[in-house]
Amino acid sequence: MKTRSIKNLLIIVRDNLKIYFQKDIENGGMCAVIEDLNKEGIISWPEREQLMSYLDNHIPQNAIKRKEKYDGGWEDDKGYVLAVFWWKPKSIAPRIKWLSEQINSLK
Secondary structure, eight states, X not given: OOOOOHHHHHHHXXXXXXXXXXXXXXXXXXXXXXXXXXXXXXXXXXXXXXXXXXXXXXXXXXXXXXXXXXXXXXXXXXXXBSSOXXXXXXXXXHHHHHHHHHHHHXX
């Protein structure tokens, strides 16, 4: 199977974000959505890796990497999810905006 372009993969993430956020997923971020898309066979493992690498290399300028107190997921002994969020968990608007900006910037 041919790996789709990063632009097409970002479109898939954006178009599925709301669906997955409405589900009771363990985590409220894009990484969890990407993981679910892979688990369900919507994207392949190489496509998952491509998306994760893209996220790591395109951190939003105004985003703050932080451990977020979040009701759910894997928590440390202080009640913080063992994950890094750029925006508040399950806050969909800034993720959609960022994804759309990324998609529009790619040819």
